Amino acid sequence: MSTDILLVLVVGTALIFDFTNGFHDTANVVATSISTRALQPRVAVLLAAILNFVGAFISLKVAATIANGIVDAGAIRLQVVFAGLVGAIIWNLMTWWFGLPSSSSHALIGGVVGAMLVAAGPGAIFVDGLLGKVVIPALVAPVLAFLVAGISILFVYKIVGRLSPGPVTRGFRLGQIATGSLLALAHGTNDAQKTMGIITLALVAHGSLPTEDPQVPGWVVFSAASAIALGTYTGGWRIIRTMGSKIIKMDAAQGFTSQGSGAAVILAATHVGFPLSTTHVISGGVVGSGAAKRLSAVRWGVAGNMAIAWVLTIPAAGAMGAIAYGISWLAGGGTTGPVVVCVVLAAMILVMRVRRQTPPPIATEAAA
Amino acid sequence: MNLVLAAEGLDIWGDLGEVIVVGLISGVGLSIVFALTIRAFALETVARREGRRGEARRHAAVAVVFSLLSIAVIGGALFSMLHR
Numbered sequence: 001m002s003t004d005i006l007l008v009l010v011v012g013t014a015l016i017f018d019f020t021n022g023f024h025d026t027a028n029v030v031a032t033s034i035s036t037r038a039l040q041p042r043v044a045v046l047l048a049a050i051l052n053f054v055g056a057f058i059s060l061k062v063a064a065t066i067a068n069g070i071v072d073a074g075a076i077r078l079q080v081v082f083a084g085l086v087g088a089i090i091w092n093l094m095t096w097w098f099g100l101p102s103s104s105s106h107a108l109i110g111g112v113v114g115a116m117l118v119a120a121g122p123g124a125i126f127v128d129g130l131l132g133k134v135v136i137p138a139l140v141a142p143v144l145a146f147l148v149a150g151i152s153i154l155f156v157y158k159i160v161g162r163l164s165p166g167p168v169t170r171g172f173r174l175g176q177i178a179t180g181s182l183l184a185l186a187h188g189t190n191d192a193q194k195t196m197g198i199i200t201l202a203l204v205a206h207g208s209l210p211t212e213d214p215q216v217p218g219w220v221v222f223s224a225a226s227a228i229a230l231g232t233y234t235g236g237w238r239i240i241r242t243m244g245s246k247i248i249k250m251d252a253a254q255g256f257t258s259q260g261s262g263a264a265v266i267l268a269a270t271h272v273g274f275p276l277s278t279t280h281v282i283s284g285g286v287v288g289s290g291a292a293k294r295l296s297a298v299r300w301g302v303a304g305n306m307a308i309a310w311v312l313t314i315p316a317a318g319a320m321g322a323i324a325y326g327i328s329w330l331a332g333g334g335t336t337g338p339v340v341v342c343v344v345l346a347a348m349i350l351v352m353r354v355r356r357q358t359p360p361p362i363a364t365e366a367a368a
Numbered sequence: 369m370n371l372v373l374a375a376e377g378l379d380i381w382g383d384l385g386e387v388i389v390v391g392l393i394s395g396v397g398l399s400i401v402f403a404l405t406i407r408a409f410a411l412e413t414v415a416r417r418e419g420r421r422g423e424a425r426r427h428a429a430v431a432v433v434f435s436l437l438s439i440a441v442i443g444g445a446l447f448s449m450l451h452r
């Protein structure tokens with residue numbers, strides 16, 4: 001009975017994480033399209049939500065045995081996964097509150113690493129894996145997208161620069177719908193897999209699925225797809241504002257090159273199995289397309305805040321995962337601990353909702 | 369430093385090089401091809417409006433070719449997503 005409750009808690013928390021992943025990452029897909037008026041805001045998030053939902057069904061390769069190669073898989077227990085998810089959810093909510101785009105995947109990895117560190121000690125963390133699968137890609141993703149978008153926009157301005165702006169803008173807006181759709185589809189395919197992987201792992205640990213070659217149940221696919229789509233439709237408007245208009249004031253050509261370069265880099269990385277963060281890629285692309293036009297066109301203060309959030313993501317989500325595991329352990333572990341953590345998390349979300357009407361000074365400053 | 373995750377069979381530097389080359393070529397390529405499509409359509413419109421029919425037809429043909437190329441690039445991206 002108690003393992004059933006723990007399973008329900010982990011599945012529920014995984015779906016909440018999936019939801020926050022959706023609304024946190026909506027900006028990656030729709031911000032540039034909204035900013036350049038390629039699409040109306042509601043239409044953009046609806047399209048992104050539908051394509052995220054469809055994308056979740058495209059591939060069922062559950063490569064997302066979470067933090068695979070980063071932590072000792074043999075030491076992963078449901079309580080660790082639960083605490084890791086809680087750490088990731090809290091970090092996603094905090095960065096959303098400040099309107100900062102940050103990687104949900106890194107938040108999840110950080111949360112699990114932090115919880116694992118407390119649960120099993122440093123021996124359960126593979127530093128090589130962390131370096132190769134997280135740190136190096138985190139450095140490469142924004143720089144590569146920056147270069148691709150920067151070079152692209154220089155060519156684009158050379159090709160269409162002397163033409164009448166009307167048809168050019170209309171053309172690039174049309175192109176943005178295609179590249180934005182590609183991004184949404186890729187996002188659904190990649191990110192919904194993480195939640196499916198977590199739930200499948202929980203079902204295996206519970207004994208509901210065989211340990212040898214477990215198949216992802218249909219309800220898991222459907223619920224993960226629905227959660228990410230619903231989160232996407234809800235839309236993290238604070239992050240959309242940051243990504244769409246606070247970093248650079250972009251024209252349709254810049255919007256197209258950011259999205260097109262982002263889609264190209266993400267798909268190239270996915271094809272060879274190299275893990276890149278959608279957030280890092282798109283942000284790098286946006287900054288690149290702005291900087292190539294004019295360095296002063298980029299609000300480097302906002303870009304700097306984002307970079308700080310990226311650097312902080314793994315340690316901060318890790319610390320929260322560790323605290324969540326600690327609270328759970330102090331409350332008696334087993335099923336009671338996660339229940340107590342759920343109560344604390346629910347109280348935090350309630351407080352954030354109450355305070356939602358009064359954004360902090362940094363958000364007001366960013367909106368100015 | 370040859371960083372290879374043996375358990376994953378993931379050669380970081382090899383994969384990284386491939387991502388950089390493929391990302392650069394396809395990202396820049398897509399932007400150039402699409403910009404050329406828009407340019408051809410815009411020039412065709414101007415030529416047609418000014419009554420230069422032969423030139424308009426030439427630009428229209430170029431526009432169709434680059435449109436097909438753009439669609440092929442996006443189709444290729446979809447294909448790689450569906451068959452990974």
